[in-house]
Amino acid sequence: MEPEGDNRLLQDVLTRADNETCADCGNPEPDWASLTLGVFVCQACSLLHRSIPHISRVKSVQDTWDASDVELMAAMGNNVAKAKYEQKVPAFYYRPKHTDCKLLREQWIRAKYERNEFEFIEKQEPYSAGYREGFLWKRGRDNGQFLSRKFILSEREGALKYFNKHDARDPKAVMKIETLNATFQPAKIGNPCGLQITYLKDNSTRNIFVYHSDAKEMVDWFNAIRAARFHYLQVAYPGASDEELVPKLTRNFMREGFMEKTGPKHTEGFKKRWFTMDDRRLMYFKDPTPTPAAKYSSAVRRTVTPSCLACHRPFKVTTGTMASPSSRLTGSSCLPARLRLSNETGSRPFRGSSIAR
Known part of the structure; x- marks a missing residue:
């Protein structure tokens, strides 16, 4: 031919x-x-x-x-x-x-x-065994310096833990699999293997930033977290299909960046705040500086729940990452375009400033 x-x-x-x-x-x-x-x-x-x-x-x-x-x-x-x-x-x-x-x-x-x-x-054992232990470089909260920390992920204990010292018996933090989220943020962390881990502590959202010099090692940690989340949700929601559970394992940010918002009183001026939005929640952080990444470790100041554009009812979300079984799919076909910023003192206006995808 x-x-x-x-x-x-x-x-x-x-x-x-x-x-x-x-x-x-x-x-x-x-x-x-x-x-x-x-x-x-x-x-x-x-x-x-x-x-x-x-x-x-x-x-x-x-x-x-x-x-x-x-x-x-x-x-x-x-x-x-x-x-x-x-x-x-x-x-x-x-x-x-x-x-x-x-x-x-x-x-x-x-x-x-x-x-x-x-x-x-058998080649999937590093991320499917239900237990993973190793060392990751974690960014310090105060000085932004990355230090080697021991991490243990255990499905049996239902938690991801890290230790400040290699021989420490008690963990510095215990992150429950129920509220765990992980997303790669290489630009934000300044490393191609940078992973942002989010969890709840005392009803506040916390963030830690980690990386590993070996790319496969970091992706294995990411998928091990997803595996632990998947098995937890299978037990928590036995009637849910894999197609329903998989989107709940980890969430990427749809948008994040600066906006300026007023305080609880309308007489207060606008202050610069860092906002993040995934497919279920809009959150902002008190510290106005997104870099270095250590600044992100402060607790979230407010979580705003999107409401349905068609019926204006807020999506039903628990403090974890998945709604209750009866409301699991509520609003799944709606557009979360209307965002209500309100608390006990009434609505609080905000204005955008260089929001980035």
Whole structure:
């Protein structure tokens, strides 16, 4: 077959339904392919494939292709490859999207194609065993300096703990799995492996910031937290399906940044505050400085519950991360566009200032 005919066949393969999105991140219209794995990927993921040249060799779909390579892509394709490389992905394991940080996308690609973690269940032990122990660099609350701290995650105890000294018997903090959240924040923390862990203490939201020099180690901690949360929610809500529980495991911030707000009395002037919003809550912190990250460790000052745009009823949320079973899906199809800022003294106005996604 002539080269032009080969390229036309390649374009036909590319337009198959299973090949219309990136095999790794779901980005639409992938324009690169792995000749060795038989998958179509986006340009961003193709750069990550280049980091494992012994596993994957990539080529643009706009280049001239050999007939043998086109035949491989026609025989494989994204669905066939996923059936092999993603056959045993745990429900709790985070599948990155194209909007996620590079660390998550790269480790997802390496886990699939280089380490074959989802073909052999025994390779998932680091994050699925229900217990994990190790050392992470944690940012200090007062001076912002990162120090090595021992962390223990135990499903049996229902908590993530860390210790200020390596030989300490009592933990510095006990973070209940029930209220635990984790999200990668490399820019905020100043490290590509930076993870922000959020939890409740005395009904206030607290944050700690950690990282590990080994990217796989940090992603394993992240997925271990998700696994612990998943198993906790399975017990707490036995009637819920995996599809209902998985979105509750961890939450990324939809928006965060500065806004200025008044105090409890309308006579008070506007003060700069750092706001964060996920899909269920708007929170602000008293300390006006978002960096260094140690400033985030102060307790949240107020939590605002979004209400439904259609019926104006507030979403029902407990102090944890999941609503009660009877109201678990309340407002799930509504738009949380109306935000009521009110307390015992009445509504408090606020105005935006460089809110960032």
